Amino acid sequence: MGDNRNKMSMKNIAMIIKKTWGDVPVTYEVLTGGFVNFSYKVCANGKYFVLRINGKQNDYLGLSRAEEVKVFKAAHDMNIAPAVLPQSTPEYLITEYINAPVLSVEELREPVILKNAIENLKKIHTIQNIGRNFSPFELLEKYTDGMRTLGVIFPEKLNGFLRTAEDIEKRWNKDSAYRKAYCHNDYFPANIINDNGRLYVIDWELSGVGDIFFDLATMSFSCAFSDELDKYMLQCYFGQTNPEPEHFAALLDMKYMNMLREATWGLLHSGIKEDEENTASHDMNYYEFGEWVLGRLDEGILHL
Numbered sequence: 001m002g003d004n005r006n007k008m009s010m011k012n013i014a015m016i017i018k019k020t021w022g023d024v025p026v027t028y029e030v031l032t033g034g035f036v037n038f039s040y041k042v043c044a045n046g047k048y049f050v051l052r053i054n055g056k057q058n059d060y061l062g063l064s065r066a067e068e069v070k071v072f073k074a075a076h077d078m079n080i081a082p083a084v085l086p087q088s089t090p091e092y093l094i095t096e097y098i099n100a101p102v103l104s105v106e107e108l109r110e111p112v113i114l115k116n117a118i119e120n121l122k123k124i125h126t127i128q129n130i131g132r133n134f135s136p137f138e139l140l141e142k143y144t145d146g147m148r149t150l151g152v153i154f155p156e157k158l159n160g161f162l163r164t165a166e167d168i169e170k171r172w173n174k175d176s177a178y179r180k181a182y183c184h185n186d187y188f189p190a191n192i193i194n195d196n197g198r199l200y201v202i203d204w205e206l207s208g209v210g211d212i213f214f215d216l217a218t219m220s221f222s223c224a225f226s227d228e229l230d231k232y233m234l235q236c237y238f239g240q241t242n243p244e245p246e247h248f249a250a251l252l253d254m255k256y257m258n259m260l261r262e263a264t265w266g267l268l269h270s271g272i273k274e275d276e277e278n279t280a281s282h283d284m285n286y287y288e289f290g291e292w293v294l295g296r297l298d299e300g301i302l303h304l
Contacts, residue, residue, distance in 0.1 A: 012053055012092075013040065020087045020094065021045070033102065033190060035284065036269070037205075041097055048097035049085065054205075056272050060146030061139075061206075064132055065090040068205050071130045071182070078127075080120045081201050082193075098200050103189035105223045111232060116199050117192060117219065118236045124201070125212050127182035134185055134208025136257045137169045143264035150271030155291055157298060158267075161260055168253045172211070178250060183210040187218040212237075213247075217254035224303040255302040259293055262304065266290030 017026045021044040031039040031050065038053040054065065069088050072095070075081035085094040107113050144162065147154065172179065184191075185206040193200040216237060220230055230251060234243035270287035293304070 013051070016051060016053075016092055017042070017044070020085070042094075048099070050082070050095045050097050052093045052095075054091060054093070057146075057269070058205075060149065060268065060272070061142045063205050065093070065205075067130060067132045068207070069093065071127060071207050072204050074127050074130065075124065075201060075204065078123050080123055080199065081204070095202075098193045098195055100193050100195035100200075103192045103194050103199075105189055107194060108189045108192075108219060108223050109225065109229060113194070113197075113199075114219070114229070114233060115236050116197065117187075118216075118233060120192075120199050120201055121184070121187065121212075121215055122237065124184050124207075124215070125181040130182060130208075132208040133210065134183075134206055135179065135210040136185070136214045136254065136261060137165065138210075139185065139206065140165055140257070140261055140264060143261070143268045146268045147264065147271060150268070152267050152271040152287075155267070155294055157294055158263070161263075161294065161297060165257060165260055168257065172250070172253070178213055179211045180209065181212045183207060183212060183215050185210055185214060185218075187215045188222050189219070211250075211254060213250040213254040214257060217251050217258050220251065221255045221258045221303045252302070256297070259297045259302055259304075263290045263293040263297065266293065 013028060017028070024045050026042060026044045028040045028042040028051070031041050033039070034052075036055045036057050038055065040051045040053075042049045042051050057063075058065070065088075069084055072081055072084045072093075076083050082095040082098055085096075088094050103113065103117075108117060140162075184201060184204065185208065186203055187201075191201060191203045193202060216233060219225070220233065225233065230248070231243060234247050234251065235241065238244075238247065266286040266288075267290035268286075270285075270290065273286060296304075
C-alpha cells in the first residue's frame with residue numbers, strides 16, 4: 001500500500017496493539033484489497049488476527065459499528081464468519097485470521113462454489129433480532145446525501161438514473177415480501193473467504209434488513225453471470241426447477257440498483273478522498289470509476 005496509509009495508521013496501530021495485547025511481542029502487515037477501511041494481519045502470542053481500522057465513510061452512512069459486531073457474532077455462530085474479539089470498538093474491529101484467499105470472480109461462477117455461497121446467503125437471510133435496516137434504496141440515498149454534503153458534482157445523467165431507482169422502489173413497495181430479510185448488502189466475491197470449499201463471509205458493515213434480491217444481484221452483476229447462471233442461482237436459492245418470472249424481474253431491478261450503488265459509491269469516495277488526504281484509496285480515481293459505471297448503465301449494461 002501507499003506510504004500515506006502506513007504513516008497515517010502507524011500511531012493508531014501501536015495504540016490499538018498496546019490496548020489489546022499489552023506488551024507481548026506483536027508484528028503486523030498490511031492486508032491488501034480493501035478500498036474503504038484499513039486492514040492488517042496481526043501476529044500476537046503466536047496467533048493471527050485481522051485488525052480493521054474503520055474508514056471515514058461511516059460519517060456519511062451512519063453505520064452502527066456495535067450492530068456490525070453483533071451480526072458478525074451471529075454469523076460466526078452459524079459457522080459462516082470468522083470469530084470476533086471482544087476488544088473490538090466503534091473505531092476498529094478485530095477478528096480471527098482465516099489463512100485462505102477470498103473468492104475470485106471465476107470461482108464464484110463455478111456451480112459448486114456458487115451453490116455454497118447461496119447456502120450461506122440463505123443463512124444470512126434468516127438472521128433475527130439485529131435492529132437495523134439498510135436497504136439498497138436507503139444506501140443509495142445516503143451515498144447521494146454524502147455527495148451533496150461534500151460538494152461532489154453530480155454527473156449530468158445521474159439524476160435520470162436516480163428517478164428510475166425511485167420507480168423501482170415504488171414498484172417493489174407494493175409487494176415487500178422479499179424486503180424483510182436480513183441482508184449482507186455487500187456480497188461481493190472479495191468479501192467471501194474460500195478455505196478449501198468452506199466459505200466465510202466478512203465485511204458486515206453495510207448489513208441490515210433489506211432486499212434478498214440485492215444480495216443475489218450483487219453476485220450476478222459483479223461476476224457478469226450468464227442467463228443460465230442466473231437461472232441456476234435462482235434455482236439454488238428458491239429450490240425451483242423453473243424460477244418464477246417475478247424472480248427474474250426482481251433480479252434485473254436489483255442489478256440496476258447495484259450498478260447505481262457502485263457509481264454513487266465511487267462518486268461519494270471521490271469527495272471523501274478530497275476531504276481527507278489520508279484515505280484507503282489505492283490511488284484509485286473514484287470519480288472516473290463512478291462515471292465509467294454510469295456509462296455502462298447508460299448503454300444498458302448491468303454488470304461490471
